Amino acid sequence: MCGVFGVVLPSGRDSEAAQIAALGLFALQHRGQESAGIAVSDGRELMLYKDLGMIATVLDERRLPSLRGNLAIAHCRYSTTGSTVWENAQPTFRLGPRRAVAIGHNGNLVNTRELLGQLRGGRTRLPASTDTELLTALLADEPAADTVDALVRVLPRVHGAYSLVVLDERRVIGVRDPFGFRPLVLGRLPAPDAVDGALEPGLWGDDDAGAGWILSSETTGLDIVGAEFVRDVEPGEIVVLEPGRAPRSVRFADAKPALCVFELIYFARPDSYMEGRNLYEVRRRMGMQLADEHPVATDLVMPVPDTGAPAAAGYAERSGIPYREGLVRNRYTGRTFIQPSQTLRHRGVTMKLNPLREVVRGQRLTVVDDSIVRGTTTKQIVALLRKAGAAEVHVRISAPPIYHPCFYGIDTQIETELIASTHSTEEIREFIGADSLGYLSIAGVLTALDLPYDRFCFACFDGNYPEPVPYDARSRKFMLEEEPGPGLALPIAPGSGGRG
Numbered sequence: 229m230c231g232v233f234g235v236v237l238p239s240g241r242d243s244e245a246a247q248i249a250a251l252g253l254f255a256l257q258h259r260g261q262e263s264a265g266i267a268v269s270d271g272r273e274l275m276l277y278k279d280l281g282m283i284a285t286v287l288d289e290r291r292l293p294s295l296r297g298n299l300a301i302a303h304c305r306y307s308t309t310g311s312t313v314w315e316n317a318q319p320t321f322r323l324g325p326r327r328a329v330a331i332g333h334n335g336n337l338v339n340t341r342e343l344l345g346q347l348r349g350g351r352t353r354l355p356a357s358t359d360t361e362l363l364t365a366l367l368a369d370e371p372a373a374d375t376v377d378a379l380v381r382v383l384p385r386v387h388g389a390y391s392l393v394v395l396d397e398r399r400v401i402g403v404r405d406p407f408g409f410r411p412l413v414l415g416r417l418p419a420p421d422a423v424d425g426a427l428e429p430g431l432w433g434d435d436d437a438g439a440g441w442i443l444s445s446e447t448t449g450l451d452i453v454g455a456e457f458v459r460d461v462e463p464g465e466i467v468v469l470e471p472g473r474a475p476r477s478v479r480f481a482d483a484k485p486a487l488c489v490f491e492l493i494y495f496a497r498p499d500s501y502m503e504g505r506n507l508y509e510v511r512r513r514m515g516m517q518l519a520d521e522h523p524v525a526t527d528l529v530m531p532v533p534d535t536g537a538p539a540a541a542g543y544a545e546r547s548g549i550p551y552r553e554g555l556v557r558n559r560y561t562g563r564t565f566i567q568p569s570q571t572l573r574h575r576g577v578t579m580k581l582n583p584l585r586e587v588v589r590g591q592r593l594t595v596v597d598d599s600i601v602r603g604t605t606t607k608q609i610v611a612l613l614r615k616a617g618a619a620e621v622h623v624r625i626s627a628p629p630i631y632h633p634c635f636y637g638i639d640t641q642i643e644t645e646l647i648a649s650t651h652s653t654e655e656i657r658e659f660i661g662a663d664s665l666g667y668l669s670i671a672g673v674l675t676a677l678d679l680p681y682d683r684f685c686f687a688c689f690d691g692n693y694p695e696p697v698p699y700d701a702r703s704r705k706f707m708l709e710e711e712p713g714p715g716l717a718l719p720i721a722p723g724s725g726g727r728g
């Protein structure tokens with residue numbers, strides 16, 4: 229996962245870009261909670277601040293004023309390559325012979341080892357253990373004089389998932405891999421009087437040349453800063469944003485769209501829009517499909533909060549069974565799935581959910597969630613509800629079973645971590661302790677989306693990987709921390725980092 233954000237303001241507005249970037253990133257906090265950072269440029273030089281922790285802690289009001297510049301990129305991290313250490317936080321930064329660049333990356337590369345070999349035959353020393361660090365080094369060291377030309381030369385060699393925000397001294401650049409695995413949208417800051425005076429009047433005209441421009445992983449990042457959605461950055465496209473100029477589009481590869489369908493099922497915020505669809509509505513329709521595919525006679529339908537709520541609402545609507553909330557979520561703990569270790573995941577479940585005994589006691593429950601990955605979370609939830617007095621617990625999942633690992637930016641890299649890859653549905657039901665268990669089918673997902681299969685990646689459900697995954701890319705989250713050769717001593721100096 230990871231959230232990326234970029235902003236370009238007219239020249240001279242050096243006090244605002246970092247603030248807007250921090251605000252925009254704040255709307256993407258759900259995409260990564262391990263670290264956060266901002267890189268800015270005032271047209272002459274780059275400055276970077278990053279640290280481990282939540283966005284509000286890292287990018288607080290004492291630090292933002294010192295990050296001066298009218299160009300900024302920002303990043304929050306969820307690790308899929310490399311450990312959760314300061315060096316691996318993003319944006320990355322590298323001063324090469326031709327340019328200084330900073331990068332924020334959402335995705336995961338699948339040919340990291342091959343790229344490492346391309347860095348001066350593996351002799352380049354990296355300050356962090358992430359694929360983004362490799363990409364940053366390749367870009368900074370590329371001999372082409374211009375950053376966009378350098379990207380056009382480097383990107384065809386890079387395989388896997390990458391939605392990038394790139395910063396050099398003079399511009400912010402948005403990039404999406406040819407498959408568009410991860411989302412990235414372009415937005416335009418409107419005339420200031422349209423944002424309740426939050427920004428001074430007269431900064432932006434109605435023409436594009438005077439506008440401010442935004443890049444964001446999700447449309448929620450546009451909403452929070454008052455920007456209008458313009459369009460998606462297309463798969464295989466580079467979008468160049470410079471102060472005082474309209475956005476420029478450069479295509480570096482043909483588009484082969486395969487947006488991660490899990491973004492729509494679970495990961496992205498329900499108030500975001502993807503493929504022209506509001507994700508709350510998409511998830512509500514998935515719940516309706518689920519009710520059609522797996523009906524069950526119960527007294528109440530309830531969600532596993534918060535992400536199961538839209539599908540539970542749809543299930544209740546279609547089935548006619550009353551909707552009630554029977555689990556209260558502590559909003560101040562991280563999302564269970566994106567904690568980096570199994571130990572933390574275990575602690576996370578019990579820290580964040582508490583049953584409402586008055587609602588649950590004596591009731592037959594249909595409990596709707598959006599996924600079962602390892603099964604441990606669902607098992608604990610069923611146990612919580614039974615302990616609170618539930619008469620029956622029927623689990624319904626608004627996604628198909630996850631049989632295969634993801635190599636494009638989700639940290640489920642080992643098949644044996646996925647309960648569905650080693651257990652039948654009946655065995656999973658038994659493991660989680662439910663009275664019954666039902667998953668939404670791929671056909672049901674497509675009916676809810678009302679879009680064709682070939683627009684999406686469904687690989688973790690059906691094993692049909694859009695981009696081939698080399699054998700040595702499998703199960704290698706810590707690849708760059710193993711076998712440190714002569715050119716890869718880790719960690720080294722502070723000042724660079726991560727990936728997403």
Ligand code: SF4
Nearest residue numbers: 488489634685687688
């Ligand atoms: S494998 Fe699954 S999680 Fe990964 S990009 Fe494809 S659909 Fe998304």
